[in-house]
Amino acid sequence: MGVVTAGVTEVPAATPERPAAVGGGTPGTGRLLLPTTVIGSWSVPDWLERAKTGVHHGSVSRSQLADMHDMAVKAALKDQEVAGIDIVSDGELRRDNDIDYLLARVPGVEVRDAVKAFYFDYLDLELPRPLPEPGPGVLGLVPDLEFTLAHTDRPVRFSMTGPFSLSQRLRCGAYPDRADLVRALARVLNAEARALAGAGAQLLQIDEPLLAGHPEDVGLAVEAVNIVTEDVPVTWALHVCYGNRYARPLWEGHYDFLFPAVLDAAVDQLLLEFARKGDEDLQLIERHGWERTLGVGVLDVKTADVEPVDVIEKRIERALQVVPADRIVVTPDCGLRHVPAGAARAKLHAMTTAAAAVRDRIPKENT
Amino acid sequence: MLVEIRPAARLRGKNAVDLTAALAPVFGALTTETDDAGPVTDLSRLRVVADWVQYRNNFRTPVELRPVVGGGPPELALDLRGISGTGADAVTSGAAAALRAHHSGGAGSRHLTLEEWGPTRDSAIWAFNSLYWQHLQLWEEATGQGYESALPGGQSDARHLEPVRATIGKLFAIWDSLADRRALPEELYVVELGVGNGNQAGTWLDTFVEMDRAHGREYYRRLHYLMCDYSPHVLELARATVCDHTEHVSSFVLDAQRPLTSLAFLRFKVFFVYISNVYDNLPTDEIATIGQREHLVEARAYLPDTDATAIAAGLGIEPETLGALVQKLLRLGPPLLAEAYPQHFADVPAAVQFWRECWQALKLQERYVPLHGLDTYEIAPGISGELLRPLLATGGDVRMHVSNGAATSFAETLPLLHPYGRLQCHDIVVTDPHQYRSGFRGPGKYDGSVVNWVNGPLLAHIGARKGFDVSFAPFRRNGSNIITMTADVRD
Numbered sequence: 001m002g003v004v005t006a007g008v009t010e011v012p013a014a015t016p017e018r019p020a021a022v023g024g025g026t027p028g029t030g031r032l033l034l035p036t037t038v039i040g041s042w043s044v045p046d047w048l049e050r051a052k053t054g055v056h057h058g059s060v061s062r063s064q065l066a067d068m069h070d071m072a073v074k075a076a077l078k079d080q081e082v083a084g085i086d087i088v089s090d091g092e093l094r095r096d097n098d099i100d101y102l103l104a105r106v107p108g109v110e111v112r113d114a115v116k117a118f119y120f121d122y123l124d125l126e127l128p129r130p131l132p133e134p135g136p137g138v139l140g141l142v143p144d145l146e147f148t149l150a151h152t153d154r155p156v157r158f159s160m161t162g163p164f165s166l167s168q169r170l171r172c173g174a175y176p177d178r179a180d181l182v183r184a185l186a187r188v189l190n191a192e193a194r195a196l197a198g199a200g201a202q203l204l205q206i207d208e209p210l211l212a213g214h215p216e217d218v219g220l221a222v223e224a225v226n227i228v229t230e231d232v233p234v235t236w237a238l239h240v241c242y243g244n245r246y247a248r249p250l251w252e253g254h255y256d257f258l259f260p261a262v263l264d265a266a267v268d269q270l271l272l273e274f275a276r277k278g279d280e281d282l283q284l285i286e287r288h289g290w291e292r293t294l295g296v297g298v299l300d301v302k303t304a305d306v307e308p309v310d311v312i313e314k315r316i317e318r319a320l321q322v323v324p325a326d327r328i329v330v331t332p333d334c335g336l337r338h339v340p341a342g343a344a345r346a347k348l349h350a351m352t353t354a355a356a357a358v359r360d361r362i363p364k365e366n367t
Numbered sequence: 368m369l370v371e372i373r374p375a376a377r378l379r380g381k382n383a384v385d386l387t388a389a390l391a392p393v394f395g396a397l398t399t400e401t402d403d404a405g406p407v408t409d410l411s412r413l414r415v416v417a418d419w420v421q422y423r424n425n426f427r428t429p430v431e432l433r434p435v436v437g438g439g440p441p442e443l444a445l446d447l448r449g450i451s452g453t454g455a456d457a458v459t460s461g462a463a464a465a466l467r468a469h470h471s472g473g474a475g476s477r478h479l480t481l482e483e484w485g486p487t488r489d490s491a492i493w494a495f496n497s498l499y500w501q502h503l504q505l506w507e508e509a510t511g512q513g514y515e516s517a518l519p520g521g522q523s524d525a526r527h528l529e530p531v532r533a534t535i536g537k538l539f540a541i542w543d544s545l546a547d548r549r550a551l552p553e554e555l556y557v558v559e560l561g562v563g564n565g566n567q568a569g570t571w572l573d574t575f576v577e578m579d580r581a582h583g584r585e586y587y588r589r590l591h592y593l594m595c596d597y598s599p600h601v602l603e604l605a606r607a608t609v610c611d612h613t614e615h616v617s618s619f620v621l622d623a624q625r626p627l628t629s630l631a632f633l634r635f636k637v638f639f640v641y642i643s644n645v646y647d648n649l650p651t652d653e654i655a656t657i658g659q660r661e662h663l664v665e666a667r668a669y670l671p672d673t674d675a676t677a678i679a680a681g682l683g684i685e686p687e688t689l690g691a692l693v694q695k696l697l698r699l700g701p702p703l704l705a706e707a708y709p710q711h712f713a714d715v716p717a718a719v720q721f722w723r724e725c726w727q728a729l730k731l732q733e734r735y736v737p738l739h740g741l742d743t744y745e746i747a748p749g750i751s752g753e754l755l756r757p758l759l760a761t762g763g764d765v766r767m768h769v770s771n772g773a774a775t776s777f778a779e780t781l782p783l784l785h786p787y788g789r790l791q792c793h794d795i796v797v798t799d800p801h802q803y804r805s806g807f808r809g810p811g812k813y814d815g816s817v818v819n820w821v822n823g824p825l826l827a828h829i830g831a832r833k834g835f836d837v838s839f840a841p842f843r844r845n846g847s848n849i850i851t852m853t854a855d856v857r858d
Contacts, residue, residue: 046751046753050753117757117831118831118832121831122858213786215548215550216548243786245834245858246832246833246834247834248635248782248786248833248834248856249635249786250786250856251550251786252550252552252635252636252785252786253548253549253550
């Protein structure tokens with residue numbers, strides 16, 4: 001069991017037996033209240049979409065695309081820095097979607113047809129035999145992390161799609177009990193996380209974009225999350241949204257399905273969406289006693305409309321009524337992949353402006 | 368010379384087109400065309416394209432010459448059906464006249480042009496189309512026929528019971544599943560765009576009530592059926608048809624191309640959207656690849672000289688003032704036109720008669736304008752012409768509809784759908800780009816409205832980019848051209 005450094009605060013690492021009780025903190029942000037961050041994905045420019053699709057049709061080579069990815073990641077980091085984001089991400093711009101980049105690299109997973117009509121489509125993936133015991137870093141994410149760390153001075157949030165969501169896109173006859181597939185994928189992600197931690201990751205995030213459509217499986221998803229985070233000495237975040245593929249929700253219910261199961265998740269931060277759906281679910285946080293860090297989604301990522309700063313301020317303030325400021329991270333509802341770049345930049349700027357305004361008021365209100 | 372015969376299916380069989388007889392007078396005109404300096408048309412670069420225009424009323428003449436802006440070789444367009452009904456001499460002289468008009472740059476043409484060149488979706492034909500729906504009651508009174516009688520088979524395809532039962536059964540299954548997981552909304556929305564006379568809505572609601580009683584979950588209590596149509600008159604008729612369901616039905620006058628202007632409050636909330644015979648009636652451009660280069664088809668509406676002269680004479684006005692009166696008709700509609708110009712129209716029926724005569728005579732001239740990159744062309748707001756590239760690159764030159772109005776409507780309707788929602792559309796739909804190479808797909812005149820087949824593969828592309836799988840199936844009525852297009856949430 002390790003101890004991670006979270007800014008200036010020593011934070012006990014979360015474990016399945018004892019989830020991190022306080023803070024969870026945000027590495028590199030010191031004692032900054034209401035730090036701002038992104039969930040992960042960044043607006044994908046049209047030219048990059050065409051190039052990604054072009055690789056499948058032979059009009060763009062893989063080395064050309066790799067160069068474009070490098071440029072796009074650097075630009076995404078710069079966009080976030082200029083917008084004033086405290087904890088940045090690589091924008092997940094190398095990834096075709098939330099599944100393929102990871103799942104197709106899992107040893108033993110076979111691609112039925114590697115050519116896509118459009119890059120964002122999911123690959124048809126199959127697992128004919130049980131997964132072998134994973135070696136360290138088999139998914140090859142370490143170079144992505146290293147590239148990102150080399151091109152920004154800010155703390156980096158690095159995300160991986162969680163084992164439950166990955167399992168949902170895999171044809172699999174290898175495991176009679178599908179839960180065993182989820183656990184096996186979790187062990188692969190755990191090995192990857194260890195490699196990422198060894199490469200300097202301080203904040204790793206598990207995304208479960210498909211969990212909301214399967215509320216009955218939340219217990220299994222949490223069990224798998226705990227396998228992923230086991231003995232990986234970083235700050236861990238878990239993001240569960242209502243779905244954002246094609247900027248559409250996949251579920252129109254509420255977060256009540258998450259509780260109380262998610263209380264057992266060995267993570268330090270829980271990042272949820274509240275902007276589009278409204279803040280009714282904040283009461284769940286209070287009622288179920290989530291005492292770690294809460295990522296509060298304050299930007300609706302399913303519209304290009306830029307929220308006024310005062311609206312975002314109110315969203316943050318409503319969260320402050322149920323969670324103290326030192327346990328809130330301010331975020332968009334989900335990734336900004338589907339938001340046009342100009343709108344994405346404007347949204348982030350509005351969010352950081354609002355967070356700063358609320359932050360400025362906190363000491364005055366406390367004195 | 369490149370000769371393209373599109374209606375290949377009509378070249379064989381009992382009623383086969385006599386191609387030799389049809390084309391002989393045309394080629395006769397081409398091979399004898401000369402002026403003092405010799406042959407005028409460079410036959411080595413001429414493209415001859417023959418269609419079979421299946422609409423009895425349409426915007427074509429049997430022989431037309433379409434220029435390519437920028438000096439490319441022109442296209443000689445033939446309507447084999449029109450030619451077969453015309454004497455050989457008339458075809459020869461028509462072809463010769465078309466060639467002469469082309470080489471003189473249109474000088475000498477006495478047609479009454481009603482507008483400047485522009486994309487077809489902006490043509491005055493769409494103003495006529497709008498006029499029809501806005502004043503449908505007047506049109507029906509004048510013709511003595513309800514518009515539904517103009518539909519294939521004389522009735523809306525939406526009245527067949529079996530697909531209605533299947534749709535409702537699927538909805539019940541989804542709702543049961545959501546209810547079991549405590550995720551079923553209190554209000555269950557169904558939207559119909561283009562309600563016709565309300566028979567579809569009536570059949571659907573009656574069937575729903577019957578199936579709901581048998582199902583036993585009381586979904587009817589939570590059901591909201593929203594009828595939407597461009598025509599207040601149509602909505603009024605439809606409301607009368609569904610009077611047994613008044614508490615569950617709301618009606619909205621809306622433009623099918625902009626459903627979100629009225630229905631934005633239903634974003635992600637609608638479980639079923641039904642659209643029947645709407646998309647084929649919305650404005651569209653056509654894009655053509657000629658020599659592998661993309662061109663936009665531009666059009667301008669005109670009244671042929673003889674028709675314009677006759678209509679003007681009937682009103683007692685000079686032909687050259689007729690154009691302004693047509694514009695007034697399109698802007699004001701028949702009732703106000705009659706009020707504004709009592710010297711020409713004794714009453715509203717007289718103005719309606721004027722409208723019908725103009726519509727009957729209305730034709731379209733066409734030309735090709737090169738596009739400098741597909742991304743310079745917008746299919747619908749926020750949807751780049753680049754989306755057409757895979758459809759245009761299906762082997763050889765092709766001319767196809769862009770279905771801009773349908774694309775706009777479709778793209779703006781999909782966001783209404785609940786995560787478990789479905790859109791279903793009954794319409795005349797091209798389901799494979801190759802169909803554009805083998806048949807005429809519009810525009811035609813359908814009663815007082817414009818009709819074009821819908822570019823299904825394009826809508827499928829748009830749907831895919833927005834997270835929907837779009838499938839096509841023939842409608843379950845024998846002999847029908849109607850296609851059932853279904854959009855389901857993918858992944």
